[in-house]
Amino acid sequence: MDLKQSIRRNFARRATSYDRHAGVQRLMARSLLDKVQAELPRPRRILEIGCGTGYLTGLLRRSYPDAELFALDLDAALIQQARRRLGPDAPVTWLVADGEAVHRGGFDLIISNATFQWFTAPGETLKAYFRALGPGGCLAFATLGPQTFHELDAALRQAAAAVNLSPAPEIPARRFSTLGNWEDFLELGGYSQLRLSREMLEAHFPTVPEFLRALKAMGAGNPRPRPFTPRLLNALIRAYDANFRQNGTIPVTYEIIRALARK
Numbered sequence: 413m414d415l416k417q418s419i420r421r422n423f424a425r426r427a428t429s430y431d432r433h434a435g436v437q438r439l440m441a442r443s444l445l446d447k448v449q450a451e452l453p454r455p456r457r458i459l460e461i462g463c464g465t466g467y468l469t470g471l472l473r474r475s476y477p478d479a480e481l482f483a484l485d486l487d488a489a490l491i492q493q494a495r496r497r498l499g500p501d502a503p504v505t506w507l508v509a510d511g512e513a514v515h516r517g518g519f520d521l522i523i524s525n526a527t528f529q530w531f532t533a534p535g536e537t538l539k540a541y542f543r544a545l546g547p548g549g550c551l552a553f554a555t556l557g558p559q560t561f562h563e564l565d566a567a568l569r570q571a572a573a574a575v576n577l578s579p580a581p582e583i584p585a586r587r588f589s590t591l592g593n594w595e596d597f598l599e600l601g602g603y604s605q606l607r608l609s610r611e612m613l614e615a616h617f618p619t620v621p622e623f624l625r626a627l628k629a630m631g632a633g634n635p636r637p638r639p640f641t642p643r644l645l646n647a648l649i650r651a652y653d654a655n656f657r658q659n660g661t662i663p664v665t666y667e668i669i670r671a672l673a674r675k
Contacts, residue, residue, distance in 0.1 A: 436615055436666050441468040441525045444554040444670060445475060448523060451672055452550050455479055455520035459544070461511040461553075462486075462527025466494025472523070473502060482516070484509050512537045517544045521552065528555040529588045538601040545675040551603065555594070557610065557667035560585040563656045564623075564664070570655070571647035581640070591669050603673035611668045616661040620649045623664055 445468070456479055463469045463483035472481055484507040485491050491506050498504060511524070512531055522541050531537055541551050565583050572580030589597075591610045598606050617623040656662055 436613060437526045438467055439613070440554040440668055441471060444468075444523070444525055444552060445471050447670065447672060448521065448550070448552045449475060451552070452521055455550070457519050457546070458482065458521045458523065459514070459516070459519045460484065461514075461522065461524035462530075463494050463506075464490050464527075466497040468523070468525045469494055469504060470498055473498060473504065479520075481505065482507060482519075484511055484514075486510055512540075514540055514544050518546045519544055520546055520549050522549070523551075524553040524555075526554065526556065528553050528594075529557075529560075529585075534589055534594075535597045535600060538597045538603075542601045542603060542675055547675065549675045550672060551598075551675075552672045554668060554670045556585065556588055557590055557669045558585055558588040559612065559665060559667035560588065562665055562667075563652065563662070567620075567648055567652035567655060570651040571644055574647045574651070575641075575643050577644060581644075585667075594669060594671055598671065598673045603675065605674040606671070607673070608669065608671045611670075613666045613668055615664045615666065617664060618661055620652045620662060621645075623662060 455476060458472060458476065458479050458481045460469055460472060460481070460483045463485045466483070469481070469483045472479075481503065482505045483491075483494060485494070486509070488508045491508055495502070495504075495506060511527060512533060514522075514537075522545060528534060538551070545551065561583055562585075565586060568583065569580045572578065591608055595606060595608055598608075617626065652662055
């Protein structure tokens with residue numbers, strides 16, 4: 413199974429539990445839409461990439477009631493969940509498709525939340541979006557950067573060393589693109605009026621196992637997991653607690669990258 417299908421499978425399995433644990437992703441969506449509304453008050457034709465369970469889709473439908481809205485996701489189970497959220501009669505064209513293989517065009521707005529970090533060819537994909545935008549169209553996205561879950565990454569490396577495991581398991585975020593990478597992709601894609609920003613947001617969990625369960629419930633675990641032995645898990649908990657626990661909780665950092673760019 414290739415990487416993209418592994419990612420699809422992870423999220424599809426958690427379609428019904430994702431929303432209970434996706435508070436940061438909802439904050440990202442609202443903040444992104446606020447920026448878009450200031451930039452683009454009345455888009456007529458909108459494409460959402462990676463609609464998932466439809467949270468941002470619902471915001472877009474309410475914010476731009478007269479727009480033609482297309483919502484795309486790689487997995488049919490997530491599309492079904494999104495359709496249930498918005499209702500069967502919601503004026504949305506639902507597309508089960510790969511967000512990196514967009515063939516339609518003439519969009520005023522292409523928007524995405526918490527999806528681009530999973531792309532396998534981000535530079536080429538942003539070039540394709542440029543072609544799919546109409547004149548003056550806007551690409552807007554919020555994604556996660558490589559400092560996401562840096563506490564987990566550090567604790568996992570320490571735990572692996574403690575149990576003589578080499579190499580240490582790698583978390584997916586280590587391969588996410590940086591803000592500088594995204595700026596380069598946009599410039600090479602032909603975009604103008606680039607506006608990028610970066611924010612570090614910290615969530616808190618009572619224990620490491622609760623954080624890992626939430627991660628699994630969202631489908632955001634490693635798409636190519638290695639066996640996680642009880643010995644490694646116990647070492648991970650000890651390392652995370654020893655290095656990061658404060659005031660009865662453990663911190664979990666999200667690096668949020670936002671970008672708006674025009675054609």
